[in-house]
Amino acid sequence: MxxxxxxxxxxxxxxxxxxxxxxxxxxxxxxxxxxxxxxxxxxxxxxxxxxxxxxxxxxxxxxxxxxxxxxxxxxxxxxxxxxxxxxxxxxxxxxxxxxxxxxxxxxxxxxxxxxxxxxxxxxxxxxxxxxxxxxxxxxxxxxxxxxxxxxxxxxxxxxxxxxxxxxxxxxxxxxxxxxxxxxxxxxxxxxxxxxxxxxxxxxxxxxxxxxxxxxxxxxxxxxYYEFPMQVTPDLRGEAAYEAVDAAVSAAVRRQMISDVPLGAFLSGGVDSPLVVAMMTAAAGRPVRAYTIGSAGSAVDESADAAAFAKQTGAIHILEQFTPDRVLERLDDVVAAVSEPFADYSIFPTLLVSGLARRDMTVMLSGDGGDELFWGYPQRFGSVLDAAADFRRPHWQRSARWVTRRFTGLGNGHENLRWPSIGDWYRQKHMRYTPGMLDELFPTLPPWPAGFGLFDYDGWQPDETAYWLRWNEFVGHLTMVLLKVDRASMYNSLEVRVPLLDREVIAVATRVDWRSCLDLRTVTGKLPLRRSLARHVAHQTTAKRGFEVPMVDWLRGPLGELFRDVAVPRQELLGMPIERSAVERLLGDHQAGRADNSRSLWTLLSLVLWSERHFEPSGRFQIA
Incomplete structure (x- = not known):
């Protein structure tokens, strides 16, 4: 790297x-x-x-x-x-x-x-x-x-x-x-x-x-390569599970070639434990696996990671971090990402990369499994459960939603108000509600005319399921990979991604989505779970990870920082900001009336990026 x-x-x-x-x-x-x-x-x-x-x-x-x-x-x-x-x-x-x-x-x-x-x-x-x-x-x-x-x-x-x-x-x-x-x-x-x-x-x-x-x-x-939006699957059930297991195992072996020390990240989920288990099988000896814990918090996954390490025989390197210690890395986070970026999970990614770099130069991660094998079951499931409703005209769906909202009668859920599934899914990924954006940035430009990531007006289950995976692969996954690259490279650490091996992707696109996602139990990544079960008896179903307490930070030390550097601004990168709306956004969050942490961090992160990387070279106007 x-x-x-x-x-x-x-x-x-x-x-x-x-x-x-x-x-x-x-x-x-x-x-x-x-x-x-x-x-x-x-x-x-x-x-x-x-x-x-x-x-x-x-x-x-x-x-x-x-x-x-x-x-x-x-x-x-x-x-x-x-x-x-x-x-x-x-x-x-x-x-x-x-x-x-x-x-x-x-x-x-x-x-x-x-x-x-x-x-x-x-x-x-x-x-x-x-x-x-x-x-x-x-x-x-x-x-x-x-x-x-x-x-x-x-x-x-x-x-x-x-x-x-x-x-x-x-x-x-x-x-x-x-x-x-x-x-x-x-x-x-x-x-x-x-x-x-x-x-x-x-x-x-x-x-x-x-x-x-x-x-x-x-x-x-x-x-030279495009991830397919729609596919005709030919792998289902046991045949799919065998094919995925073989492809992932081969990819892990390929990506273990290195002339310098090599280890793996280990979480309490599914993907990275599978990578660790397959690395151990390929090497014929224990591998070093690195985890950060959140010091006994309700979302701490270090106990699950330790259980995986024990069953796979990995040499487990675990370091606990309190929220205060994580917040001390704010300057490093701002320095590491030299373009505007608001995914605050970069905090733990930066920490675990620094921990691994004490011993390793190359690490394998489990990134990509969620996007390839329907690993966001709540997000996917909510859309697929309601997809058939979108076969009706928009006006009819809107009427059902309004009827239920004001009378309590009928079965019209609020998401029927969106013109299409693509519009609904776009809102799932947005950092602000449309109304909030308009209040904060009265002159905010519209979506770029050629931006088609959320252009989808279908409703049939198969077509919708494959579109959802395509959207996550070409959209959200690129943000995840950007985060991992910036955090690891800031620590001079190479991170390899065996689940995004070309052969793994080729097999994944042949698998029927119903062999990956169980809507009844709201469980995704079934092929990877089946592979992991060959190596360990322990498995988890909740998707947790090391969570940053951004809600609390913005009601504490980051809230004060926000008030100092963001609230006084009348413009940002040349775009006017409505100060009263900014104060209201922060005030509602700090008073506990709303959780505006994602929205506040998106704005604060841009301010900090601008001060560190952009404004030292001079201010510029929006084209």
């Missing part, structure tokens, strides 16, 4: 100053503390790299990496788990390798196969690949968005980077206005999904896509 950045200028201009490149590289030093490299193609292009050495620890793994003839140069962040098979194929075609790692395989695969190589990579990655002869730059990102990649593109050139604060620090950023679309998405969802970003003319490359830009500024784009 590493950090990358680079630039291609479209016109003759002074070469980028060494001090600027050094500053941009230093910003990603935590992503790669083991080595650094810079390469130039005259004054028009340069690539920079910071290395966290995982495979081939020798100097042969140094980047930027060039082909022997010097024509092609690569900076690569990530891991390719099937690089051995690809290497053997390339060797049969006459390629001779100088290193033993995966980076050189990626380099020669791109030279030999072009963008078609991307779909052959089973791994996680972000890369910049430069052709000196054609003066073209290729950017690409893995199929699920595990690794980040940002870029800034205008008539001067293109600059790309692993972190958004590198975009903010680049000289071309000067004068760029705030993106109305990016700000609108953040305030509604708590993060900014690709391809949007917080500044105009800046973007996050979408998962499963590539972008090629030539020296004259011409750009072309392509998609």
């Amino acid at each position: 590493c950090g990358i950045c680079g630039e291609l200028q479209f016109h003759d201009a002074p070469a980028r100053d060494d001090a600027v490149i050094a500053r941009l590289g230093e910003l990603m030093a935590r992503r790669g503390p083991d080595d650094a490299g810079v390469w130039r193609d005259g004054g028009r292009a340069w690539l920079a790299f910071r290395r966290l050495a995982i495979l081939d620890l020798s100097p042969a793994g140094h980047q930027p990496m060039l082909t022997p003839d010097g024509r092609f140069a690569l900076v690569f962040n990530g891991e390719i788990y099937n690089f051995g098979e690809l290497r053997r194929e390339l060797e049969s075609l006459g390629v001779r390798f100088r290193s033993t790692g995966d980076t050189e395989v990626v380099l020669h695969a791109l030279v030999r196969w072009g963008t078609t190589a991307l779909d052959r990579f089973n791994g996680m990655f972000a890369l910049g690949f430069y052709d000196r002869q054609e003066r073209s730059l290729l950017l690409a990102r893995d199929h699920a968005g595990i690794k980040p990649l940002y870029y800034m593109l205008d008539d001067r050139g293109i600059f790309f980077a692993s972190q958004y604060d590198q975009i903010l620090a680049h000289p071309w950023r000067e004068g760029l206005p705030v993106s109305a679309e990016g700000l609108a998405l953040y305030l509604r969802l708590g993060y900014i999904p690709a391809p949007y970003a917080i500044l105009e003319r800046t973007f996050m490359l979408e998962p499963g896509t590539w972008l090629r830009v030539n020296g004259d500024g011409q750009a072309s784009r392509g998609i």
Whole structure:
């Protein structure tokens, strides 16, 4: 795991100053503390790299990496788990390798196969690949968005980077206005999904896509992988469970290849205990598993994690944290995430990453299981139970809801008021109610015209179930992966995600949703539960995790901070804020009249991000 950045200028201009490149590289030093490299193609292009050495620890793994003839140069962040098979194929075609790692395989695969190589990579990655002869730059990102990649593109050139604060620090950023679309998405969802970003003319490359830009500024784009919205399943029951178990087991074995210490996160749920159990089976010896506990609180999962560790034979490293100790990491949370981000579960993710980094360089996690195997049963179940009601016209459904609301008669539930299931599901993911947003931000821009994440007007159960999974995979999961990347890389720790292995995904998309989600018992991830039962007798059903007491914090120390830094503001990123609405939002929460913690943290997080990352470089207006 590493950090990358680079630039291609479209016109003759002074070469980028060494001090600027050094500053941009230093910003990603935590992503790669083991080595650094810079390469130039005259004054028009340069690539920079910071290395966290995982495979081939020798100097042969140094980047930027060039082909022997010097024509092609690569900076690569990530891991390719099937690089051995690809290497053997390339060797049969006459390629001779100088290193033993995966980076050189990626380099020669791109030279030999072009963008078609991307779909052959089973791994996680972000890369910049430069052709000196054609003066073209290729950017690409893995199929699920595990690794980040940002870029800034205008008539001067293109600059790309692993972190958004590198975009903010680049000289071309000067004068760029705030993106109305990016700000609108953040305030509604708590993060900014690709391809949007917080500044105009800046973007996050979408998962499963590539972008090629030539020296004259011409750009072309392509998609090499799309998660399917609808499928025709052919795996059910026992056949599905066997296929999933085999795929996950193989993925865990593949992702245990490392030349440095490797362990696993361990929660009290299903996914990470399964990964730990399969790691133990593959290694034939105990693995080190890391857990943080919440010091005996009602939601503390450390006892369940300890039970899993005992039954799998894992060496369990557990550290307890009180809420006060967690809150002490606020500055680190703000520093770690260099783009607007409001998922406060990054607090525990940062803590467990720091705990693991004391001993490990690589960790395996259980992320992705919830999204692939219907692991949010209440969220999914509430929609699927009511889906058939949406076959009726909107006016008829609204009438049923109004009748029940004012007379108590009939069976019209409140969610029938939404025009479609997509509109209802969008509200489930929003940080504010629509009315609250209008009060706080009277000039808030609308949803971006091309943003189709919640466009769904169907109602049939099968179609709806697969749409729900697609929505979580391409939406919510990318936020989870963003959080894990920022928290782990802040601690110079690589996190691998075996449940998002290409082969696991291929099998998951063949499984009938009814073999994953039991609506009667409100239980999801049935294939993973069945696999886990092969290794342990202990299982949990509640989805808990280490919970941050944000409700209490905002009625205590964070509430005071909010009052100091957020309430006085008349604008944020150039957008007016209605101060009386902000005071009312905080007052209702602190008086116990409402739980506004998600809404308050979304606003406070943006203020803290702006003060740390944005305003030091100057204020800008919304485009």
